[in-house]
Amino acid sequence: MQQPVFSLTISSPTNIALIKYWGKRDAKINLPINSSVSVTLNQRDLRTVTTVSASRSFSRDRLWLNGEEEDVNASRRVLAVFREVRARAGDLRDPKTGQVLVRKDEWDGLRVWVVSENNFPTAAGLASSAAGYAALTFALSKLYGLPDSLADELSCIARMGSGSACRSLAGGFVAWDMGQRADGVDSRARQVADEAHWPELQVLVLVVSDTKKTVSSTAGMQTSVDTSPLLAHRAAAVVPGRLAEMEAAYQSRDFGKVAELMMRDSNQFHATCLDTYPPVFYMNDASRAIVRMVHALNEAAGETVCGYTFDAGPNAVLLTLKRHLPTVLAAANTHFPPKRPVEATLASESLLAALKSTPLPPKLSSLYPLAPMRGAVSYIYHTDVGPGAMLLPDSESLAGEDGTPLRLAAPAASPPHQKLLLAAIAIAAGCVALKVARK
C-alpha cells in the first residue's frame, strides 16, 4: 500500500544585529559570550522557505538546500535540530479537521525530507544561517506537533543550529540574552518590540559580494575568542552598557542614537576581527568607502539620516527613516552605482520616482570627493522590519507530492576546455552511433 506523505511549508526571515553576537563560551550548543539585539528584516523581500515532508516510505532523513542535496549526517547542527525537536514530539494533526494523522508514539517509523531555498545569497554574510536554521526549527516543530507553549525551547533549538537563528523566529526587535547556565536553557531570544513598533524604519542592503565567504562566522569567531584580547574586553566591558543604551534608543524611536550605537558596534566587531590572530577581514575597500560616504552624508545633511552595519562579510546594511530614504538611496546609487540598476531591483515605483527628483545635499561632494565606485555594489535591496517565521499555504510548497524538490540546481557550467572535450566525445560518439546504425 502506498504510504501517505505529510508535509507543510514555512517561511523565515533574516535578521541584522544592531549589537553583534561574536564569540562563544560553548561552541557545541552555541552559547555566546555576550547578549545581542537585532531587527528582523521583512520576509517579503529576503526569506528562506522550507518544506518538510514525513512518510513511512522514507528510509532516511534528507535535505536539499537551494536545489542541491546535502548530507544530513555530515552536519552536527542539522542533526542537533532534528534530535531536539524529535525529543519533544507530539501528535501531528490535520490543521483543518483536527484529526490525528501521526500519533506521538508512531514517529519512530517515519523519516523526514527537507527542501529549503533562500531567495538571497547563501553564506555571504547576509544571515542565511539565521533564516535557514530558524526555518528548519520552526518547520520541524510544526510537523512534530510541538505546542506553542514551547516557544522558549524552540529558541534554544534554533540557537543550536546557528546562534543568530534564535533571533529570526520572532519579528520586530529581538534580544538574545546570553544566559549563565551551562545547559543553555536561559540563552534564548525574546521579542522586545514588535514589527509595528517603528514603521518609519527602512533598510537598504548594498550587496558588495554574493559569493561564499572564505572564513565562516563560526570559524572566525572561534579564532577571535582564542586570540583577541579586544574581544574579551568588548564582551565584558562594552556590550552590556551599549545594549542598555540601544534598548532605550529603539524604545523611544531615537534614530540618531540607534544609528550611532549600531555603527560603533559594527566598527568594534570588525576591529576585533582585525585584532584576531591571524586577522580575519570581512569588510573590503568598497565596504570602507560606504562607511566614509555615510559619515559624509550625515554631516552634509546636518543630521543623522543613515547608519551602517556589516555582518561577517563586505555587504552593507543601511538603516534610515522613510523621510530620508530617497536621499540615502540617491547617495548610494550615485557613489556606488550597482551592476544591476536600481530600476531592476526596487519594486516601489514611488521610491524610484522620489529617487530621481531628490537632490543630494550640496556639501556631500566636498565632504566625499571620491569618484563613484562603479560596479563595486552588485545590487541593492530595499526592505523594512517584518514579522517572524510563519506557516505558508500548501500552494507555496517547494516539494512535490512525493516529497522531492520541485526545482533542482542546474549542474555547474563546464569550463571551456571541458566543453570542447565533451563536444569531441559527442562527435566521436555520433560517428560510432552512425556506424552502428549503418551496419
Ligand SMILES: Nc1ncnc2c1ncn2[C@@H]1O[C@H](COP(=O)(O)OP(=O)(O)OP(=O)(O)O)[C@@H](O)[C@H]1O
Ligand atoms: N535555508 C537553509 N537551510 C539550512 N541551512 C542553511 C540554509 N541557509 C544556510 N544554511 C547553512 O548556513 C551556512 C552559512 O552560514 P554562515 O554563518 O557561514 O553565513 P551567513 O549566515 O550567510 O552569514 P552571517 O551569519 O555571517 O551573516 C550554509 O553553509 C548552510 O550550511
Ligand SMILES: C[C@@](O)(CCOP(=O)(O)OP(=O)(O)O)CC(=O)O
Ligand atoms: C556577524 C554576526 O552575523 C555573526 C552571526 O554568527 P552565526 O550565528 O552565523 O554563527 P554560528 O552561531 O556559529 O552559526 C553577528 C550577529 O548576527 O549577531
